[in-house]
Amino acid sequence: MTSSDMNYLTVALPKGKLFDYSARMLAELGYTAEGLSEKSRKLVIVNETKKIKFIITKTADLPTYVEYGAADIGIIGKDVLLEEEKNVYELLDLQFGYCRLMVAVPQALQQDSFSDYAHMRVATKFPKIAERFFRSKGIQMEIIKLNGSIELAPMVGLAEMIVDIVETGRTLKENQLIEVAQIAPATARLIANRVSFKMKFDRIHQLTEELKNLLGRGEER
Numbered sequence: 001m002t003s004s005d006m007n008y009l010t011v012a013l014p015k016g017k018l019f020d021y022s023a024r025m026l027a028e029l030g031y032t033a034e035g036l037s038e039k040s041r042k043l044v045i046v047n048e049t050k051k052i053k054f055i056i057t058k059t060a061d062l063p064t065y066v067e068y069g070a071a072d073i074g075i076i077g078k079d080v081l082l083e084e085e086k087n088v089y090e091l092l093d094l095q096f097g098y099c100r101l102m103v104a105v106p107q108a109l110q111q112d113s114f115s116d117y118a119h120m121r122v123a124t125k126f127p128k129i130a131e132r133f134f135r136s137k138g139i140q141m142e143i144i145k146l147n148g149s150i151e152l153a154p155m156v157g158l159a160e161m162i163v164d165i166v167e168t169g170r171t172l173k174e175n176q177l178i179e180v181a182q183i184a185p186a187t188a189r190l191i192a193n194r195v196s197f198k199m200k201f202d203r204i205h206q207l208t209e210e211l212k213n214l215l216g217r218g219e220e221r
Contacts, residue, residue: 008046009203010053012065012074013038018097018188019056022075025094029210063088063191072196073204078186079165083126089197091208092190095215099165101129101183106154107176109161114181115139117161123153124163133163133183151175 011031013022019038026032033047036054045054057065057074063086065071073091079101081090103122111117118139124130127145134141144159151171153159165186166172172179190211192204 006199008051008053009073009200009207010055010071012055012057012062012071012076014059014062014074014076014080015056016059018059018075018077021096022094022188025096025211025214028214029207031207060084066191066193069193069195071193072200073190073192073207075188075190078184078189079126079129081189081191082129082184082186085128087194089192089194090189091192091204092211094188094190094211097186097188099167099186101126101163101165101186102179103133103161103163103181103183104172104177104179105161107178109154110178110180117141117180120161121159122161122163123150123159125150126163126165129183130163133181151177 011026013019015038023032023036030050031052033045033052033054035042036045038056040056043055046052055065055071059076059080062074062076063081063084066074066088067086075094077097077099079099105117114137119141121142121144122130123144123146125146127143130141130143144153146153150162150164153162154177155175162177163183169179190208197204
């Protein structure tokens with residue numbers, strides 16, 4: 001970390017559904033920059049007055065940027081943290097972007113006991129989470145990593161089961177899938193690089209406390 005880097009607080013924001021709310025929440029506390037937009041073509045967006053830099057990354061990449069110090073802090077879903085297992089500090093549950101990681105099967109394959117699903121093929125974007133979950137249940141599964149349209153896998157015979165993240169469960173119903181187990185809830189989290197947390201403690205701690213107060217005011221309203 002150079003002396004120039006020490007003058008700035010670098011914030012990583014994720015592309016996708018968490019971006020707008022993250023940016024609005026930070027802006028309410030004065031952490032923003034001109035032109036800060038998910039669609040910005042600038043790779044780094046800077047507020048020189050307040051010495052804040054923003055970088056906008058793909059969701060799965062964000063914890064890596066924070067782990068290696070390319071960003072001091074970031075906002076990312078708990079599901080990504082659980083899957084990526086990066087060496088970062090998790091500072092605060094920001095209480096938005098609620099989803100849940102779950103296991104689902106086609107209605108025709110629903111079993112009476114969870115152990116009856118042993119040795120099935122499981123399609124998922126979250127192979128590490130799936131592996132840990134099924135191991136904790138004492139059953140072996142064949143995990144197939146996919147990057148999108150997880151619900152399609154049982155429909156075309158690629159897998160009998162899926163592990164995915166859902167909000168309302170509407171897509172499951174539309175594809176005749178039934179949730180048979182919940183793995184974990186997931187909300188947006190504030191994370192920090194371990195070195196930055198020590199070197200820039202005052203700024204990161206101040207932002208964390210301001211976010212806590214903002215969340216508290218939201219609960220009171």
